[in-house]
Amino acid sequence: MIFGIIVVVALFVSAFAAHFLLADPGYVIINFRGYIVEMSVPVLLGITVVLLFAIWLIRKIVLAPRRLGEAAGRYRSARSGKKMTRGMIEVAEGNFARGEKMLARAASTSDSPLFNYLQAARAAHLQGLDDRRDEWLRLAYQETPEAANAVLLTQAEFQLDRGQTEQALATLRRLDENSKDHAHALSLLGRLYFDLEDWQSLSELLPRLKKNSQLKPELLDAWTIRVREEALNRAADGDAVAEAWKNVARAHKNNPRLLEAYYKGLMRSGQNDRVEKELAAALKSNWSGPLVRLFGLVEATDTTKQLKRAEVWLKKRGDDPDLLLAAARLCLRNELWGKARSYLETVISLRPTPEAYQEYGALLNQMGEADAAAEAYRDGLGMVAPAPLTAIPHMDDGKT
Numbered sequence: 001m002i003f004g005i006i007v008v009v010a011l012f013v014s015a016f017a018a019h020f021l022l023a024d025p026g027y028v029i030i031n032f033r034g035y036i037v038e039m040s041v042p043v044l045l046g047i048t049v050v051l052l053f054a055i056w057l058i059r060k061i062v063l064a065p066r067r068l069g070e071a072a073g074r075y076r077s078a079r080s081g082k083k084m085t086r087g088m089i090e091v092a093e094g095n096f097a098r099g100e101k102m103l104a105r106a107a108s109t110s111d112s113p114l115f116n117y118l119q120a121a122r123a124a125h126l127q128g129l130d131d132r133r134d135e136w137l138r139l140a141y142q143e144t145p146e147a148a149n150a151v152l153l154t155q156a157e158f159q160l161d162r163g164q165t166e167q168a169l170a171t172l173r174r175l176d177e178n179s180k181d182h183a184h185a186l187s188l189l190g191r192l193y194f195d196l197e198d199w200q201s202l203s204e205l206l207p208r209l210k211k212n213s214q215l216k217p218e219l220l221d222a223w224t225i226r227v228r229e230e231a232l233n234r235a236a237d238g239d240a241v242a243e244a245w246k247n248v249a250r251a252h253k254n255n256p257r258l259l260e261a262y263y264k265g266l267m268r269s270g271q272n273d274r275v276e277k278e279l280a281a282a283l284k285s286n287w288s289g290p291l292v293r294l295f296g297l298v299e300a301t302d303t304t305k306q307l308k309r310a311e312v313w314l315k316k317r318g319d320d321p322d323l324l325l326a327a328a329r330l331c332l333r334n335e336l337w338g339k340a341r342s343y344l345e346t347v348i349s350l351r352p353t354p355e356a357y358q359e360y361g362a363l364l365n366q367m368g369e370a371d372a373a374a375e376a377y378r379d380g381l382g383m384v385a386p387a388p389l390t391a392i393p394h395m396d397d398g399k400t
Contacts, residue, residue: 088119096123104136107143114144118154125158133158149179156188168192183214190215194223199230225255232261241265256288263294276300280309289322293355296326303333321351328359337367354380 030037039047087106090099100123107116117140124133134155141151152175159168172189175182190209193202206224209215228248235241245262252258259282263275276298283291300306307330310323317323324347331340344360347353357380364373 087116087123091119091123091126096126099123100127107139114140114147114150117143118151121154121158125161130158130162149175149182149185152178153184153188156185160188160192165192165196169196181208181211183212186212187214190223194226199227203227203231221252224249225252225258228252229257229261232258232265235265235268238266238269238271241269254286256286256290259288260290260294263291263298267298272299273301276306283313287317292320292322292326296329299333303330306330307334307336319350321347321353321356324350325353325356325359332359332363337363341367352379352383354383356380357383 028039028043087099087102090096090102092099100120103116103120103123107113107120110116117136121133121136121140124130124136137151137155141148152171156168156171156175159165159171168188169192172185172192175185176189179185186205186209190202190205190212193199193205202223206220206227209220209223228244231244231247232241235244241262244265248258248262263279266272266275276295279291279295279298283295295306295310298306307327310327310330313323314320314327324343328340328343328347331337331343340363341360344356344363347356348360357376361373361376361380364370364376
């Protein structure tokens with residue numbers, strides 16, 4: 001449409017100009033260093049048009065090789081893009097070997113071979129070909145050194161998927177050296193430390209993880225609580241327990257798991273009376289099953305007073321299995337066998353647990369009921385054993 005308008009306008013202008021030039025062709029004279037050139041205006045215009053056309057033609061000839069190269073590059077790039085797309089489709093459909101070959105072939109002519117190599121590495125990984133996978137990753141790094149972080153992250157994810165924890169740890173640490181506080185790398189490193197139960201390394205990483213926007217607050221809290229719990233469990237004496245508890249954030253000091261680890265640490269250091277007092281105060285404001293069970297294990301100096309406290313709670317919480325178990329243990333410590341038996345039988349009727357059966361079996365042994373004790377032990381072990389247990393043989397079976 002536009003070209004047609006231009007042609008019409010050109011014809012109109014040419015006709016208009018021809019009308020005047022034919023009526024009077026004019027006269028042009030050029031005098032240059034003694035040379036005189038004479039011609040009419042139409043001839044001058046014709047020479048000008050020929051010169052412009054020649055300049056245009058020469059420019060086209062000069063630019064032709066480059067434009068042909070660009071066109072060929074666009075063709076190869078489009079063809080490579082189609083191969084890459086087809087390769088990705090093959091991988092997605094489960095044809096990993098075919099997809100890997102197509103992606104690799106397309107890399108040599110691709111504008112972004114990094115993506116081809118990464119996808120080829122994924123295809124090799126899905127085939128279980130770790131050596132070839134690592135070779136594709138090496139080529140990806142050689143082709144695009146500035147994408148080192150992307151290559152290392154991809155490698156670490158493959159290693160984690162394969163369960164190669166030591167190699168993944170080395171890869172992530174190398175990435176951490178290259179790029180401090182890389183959000184995704186820190187997240188993977190934190191998960192790896194947690195899975196490896198490397199609590200010391202995870203503890204050192206926590207301050208940096210708190211700045212990581214990729215981690216959900218709930219997950220970071222869970223990791224923090226576990227790290228503090230392990231530190232309390234490892235504390236060897238009262239000073240170490242106090243130091244570990246000092247590192248617990250105020251928001252976590254009412255967490256039942258941390259409180260249990262803290263009180264157990266105090267018990268290991270011989271501070272049972274203190275634990276009994278603090279546990280009683282804690283349970284008034286935050287009733288917790290694990291802490292109630294722990295109360296029954298505290299070896300306070302005044303066991304009678306400790307039992308009376310538990311029995312006061314039983315008046316309001318008489319059907320609480322955890323409290324009944326704690327009271328039974330306190331009765332055992334006070335040698336109140338009948339009352340302990342009553343509490344344990346109630347616990348087993350409400351919520352049988354291996355702990356309750358163990359205490360019940362020990363009590364029955366104490367009372368001379370060996371067969372009933374053996375049955376209680378079998379019932380308790382049956383709750384944790386993978387298969388039903390046979391009857392426990394008597395020691396004198398098989399003797400002659």
